[in-house]
Amino acid sequence: MYASHLVLSADRATLPPFDLPSEAMTLDCLFAHQPMDKLAVGEALFWEGDMVSNIFQMAEGCLRLYRILPDGRRAIMGFVFAGELLGLSCQGTYRYTAEAITPVRLRRLSRARLNAMGEGAEQLRALLMTRIFEEMSAAQQHIVVLGQLGAEERVAHFLVSATCRTGANLKRPVVVELPMTRQDIADYLGLTVETVCRVLSKFKRDGLIAPEGRHMLVLRRMSSLQDLAGEVDDRALSERPTAVQRPAVWPN
Structure with a gap:
């Protein structure tokens, strides 16, 4: 779940160029020019089992991430707040549903474009890996919370x-x-x-x-x-x- 997704995409040559700043790069730079999407309360951004195609940056609002267990019970995996990223550590298909608790505004970036930008951009790769490690740390901490x-x-x-x-x-x-x-x-x-x-x-x-x-x-x-x-x-x-x-x- 937490594997790196910076492996180069086979179709990266078809993507339009994306200029990355040479200094003071932040993850906000990746989303700065992406259009803003909106979700109403109760609307799903994606469903459990959907193919992973984008990563998202929350601008406003709150999402809940949940799975439905075989016996019908709901397990909430977490919440996503303004300023946070979603989908960076996912691969293949989403393992949970992301649903708006409040009105939500967010930006999305395709995984193919992200992979293409990662080539030769060491600073970007370091920023993304840091976020993945933070997700791993938060998941490990939640295991301790639930278990102990x-x-x-x-x-x-x-x-x-x-x-x-x-x-x-x-x-x-x-x-x-x-x-x-x-x-x-x-x-x-x-x-x-x-x-x-x-x-x-x-x-x-x-x-x-x-x-x-x-x-x-x-x-x-x-x-x-x-x-x-x-x-x-x-x-x-x-x-x-x-x-x-x-x-x-x-x-x-």
């Missing part, structure tokens, strides 16, 4: 991680917007929705969080949540990519 942490630790980890990834204002108290449902969170953390609601209610009683509106939580005691979550500290919060600092738009 209790319910309160899992929910705390989710809240701290979402704060890092959504570009929430880190002034205390921290305010984070979570457009997904409690059921979404439960399916992602391997818990029941009743357990997620119970833990959030406990966090509220303990003064760790306070709801503010339909999709917003105030994290009143970030340090306590970080202690519960484990492996995430202030350095992680301060080093999140600048690309994710653009505000997302949630539905009313």
